[in-house]
Amino acid sequence: MALETALLIGLLFGCGTYLLLQSSFVRILFGFIVISNAANLLLLSMSGSPEGRVPPIAGRDGAPMVDPLPQALILTAIVIGFGVTAYLVLLLYRLFLDQKTTNAAELFAEQDTTERT
């Protein structure tokens, strides 16, 4: 179980990194979504193997519970990631409206970074 999760996380990080390194901003957005999910999965795997453990519900006694803290962290991280993704989509749309392209190679093609008034 742990090995499969580790492989899946590695695969997601690999795909996400590949997408982040593309010149199209839309792909960078997708890359961010993929690696944020990979990070959430990583957090989940940090609570250890769930086999033989019961859900963390207060008042039950006996069997060992799954560690609830990573799940709380993931919940917070998902909410934050959702908000940021929404912002990024809007920024991308604004960029597209202004520049008629979202490709970094075209956006920064004629830019001279040493001069700006």
Place this chain on the structure above:
Amino acid sequence: MNLVILPLLVPLLTAVALLFWGRPSVGRRTLAAVSALAQLGIAVWLGVRTYQEGPCVLPLGHWAAPYGIMLVADLLSAVMVTLSAFTALMAVLYGFAELSPRIEHPLRLPLMNFLVAGINLSFLTGDLFNLFVGFEVMLIASYALLTLEADNWDIKQGFPYVAVNLVGSTLFLCGAGFTYRLFGTLNFADIALRGASLASDPRVAALALLFLVVFGLKAGLFPLYYWLPNSYPILPAPLAALYSGMLTKVGVYVLLRMFGTVLPHELSGVHTLLAWLAGATMIFGVVGALSRNFIRGILSYHILSQVGFMMLAIGFFTEFAFAASIFYIIHHIVVKSSLFLIGGTAALLNRTDNLDRMGNLWRHTPWLGVAFLLQALSLAGLPPLSGFWGKYAIVVEGLRLGEYVLVAASLVASILTLLSMLKIWNAAFWQAGEDREVCLWDWRWVRMNRVNLSMMLVSLAIGLGAEGVFRVATRAAQQTRDQATYAAAVFAVTAKGSGERP
């Protein structure tokens, strides 16, 4: 000690109140200014209190450590909160001088307050996950402010800033997960206690390297700084002052906190790496500054070079070096924000901040020139200005440790800093040319210059009263590095669940 939450609560409530107030008006501005002033008062009070009594701890929700969420204010946090309140106050006042309420964007003041709330949460939090939340509050507000008033040219510079910081946040989240697995806790004090037995574990060193990447990215450490020099120049002057003063310094603060208070002190390999990266940051930053030809661009690159000095002191990892780093942070935040504000005033007067088309400022506005010259020389490190003392302490400590190459790099960086500051001075202030108009009729510069001059006075006071400031910095460094006292203060709080350690 419920008052520890005020530096967080006041800006949040102000932001919400300003949002509901709606349209910019004189009354709304008064509220913002009064709130900023109140934050400064609270922060100074917190500083006095922590100087005398050591760390103040507030368990939120009244759950004891390590279960509950802790706000911990020690002297370093209090100093940083004071600096953020001061910078925010100056930025708010400068913004009032620059824009009339009619053309002010209604979201600017609320977002600035959210930004300050995020920064203060990062300074005051006592656990790693709330540090992540504080970072996110700060970063989301900073994304919004960065693109709020951006025009078509500016907006595309914003995207790399957002994307790079998002990747940094994701890595931070992974780091929090690893920390929880490794130490079984996210509470700083608890990690410090449990870390003692794990000091030689290679996983701790790997975790420290991951944090070095995450916070080095936020602070602008070589080779992770490339997002900064292009994105900061698109901000209006008061926001640029706030960003340049505080945002990268949050990264520096967290590195001080992580290496000083949280992680075991035995990670000497990571510290050496940090020192060498800092040396590279100083040189590359200042060379970048020399290559630029507009004031905001030059100043943005200088942030990197200065961050290098602070990081170098952290990398030396002695108590004196920590004190030097904290002194340098205090000096840098005041001087750097003030230089951005002065640059904004100069750009208003010349209607451009491209050095090829500026000039005549010294003849028409000598006080602006005085302010610029003092701050620029302070940045370069001429005695008796504030920058000299910080650099002096770092160089002395470097020589004592025998790090001659790094000391040489810092001296070269200082000389090149002076050179690039003189470039601005020669082109914008000294140079006379009939075609370079100075728009003195634009009366806004008079009020803006008052803010500049008051910041200059504060900076002078830091330089002339260096002994007192250094005493505060030394005390802060002692508290930061004293893991046992920090942990004891956190665990001494009695609340629900105290005494039940697993």
